[in-house]
Amino acid sequence: MGCTASDVIAALRAAAVVMAEHRDELVNLDRAIGDADHGENMRRGFTALLSKLDSSPPETPGAALKLLATTLISTVGGAAGPLYGTAFLRAATAVGDLAELDGAAVAKALHAALDGVVARGKAEVGDKTMVDALVPAVSAAEAAGGEVDAVLKAAADAAASGAESTVPLVARKGRASYLGERSAGHLDPGARSTSLLLRSFADSARVAR
């Protein structure tokens, strides 16, 4: 069974709860190597989405992803807003006006999201950014195949390891790069939020099945 607009909307609502629950954790990660706003940025963006979902419910999965993208771009400052905004905008474009997403469409959307982040932020694996979570997530999603829940579980598992892999790294992109060697020894907040989002999406897909 594929993933309909209402499944995607439910998944985005659940992700908003996860972002609120992890606000302080992400703030603290960003306090260590940035400016302590990542958790609040993500919470604000996803909370803004909730009221938009109420006032104008999207009718396709792509429209829901696009609404998330435009909301993040307009309400989240900093690096992460435009990066996640671009990611979800590319994902929306990748799924087009499909009424239902299967596993292959989700994998394609993830790949498009990664391409958007890289086009915008120019980060590579090892630069200690969300790209360190997204690259393995996309590879695992594409290798997994199968239904949406299997694809997203593979992506979430790989993103979790990818995020952990940022701990010893020295940041080469974004605000954390200003710290140079002192950025080593800390988990990258954006890689952590990517991992949290993919885990939340995977959990929603498993429940919807």
Ligand code: ADP
């Ligand atoms: P800011 O750094 O402007 O305060 P946030 O704190 O919301 O914005 O987001 C920081 C996160 O953004 C970092 O942890 C990192 O994962 C991600 N990031 C920063 N610059 C880039 C980039 N060029 N490419 C990919 N991700 C990036």
Ligand code: MG
């Ligand atoms: Mg910050």
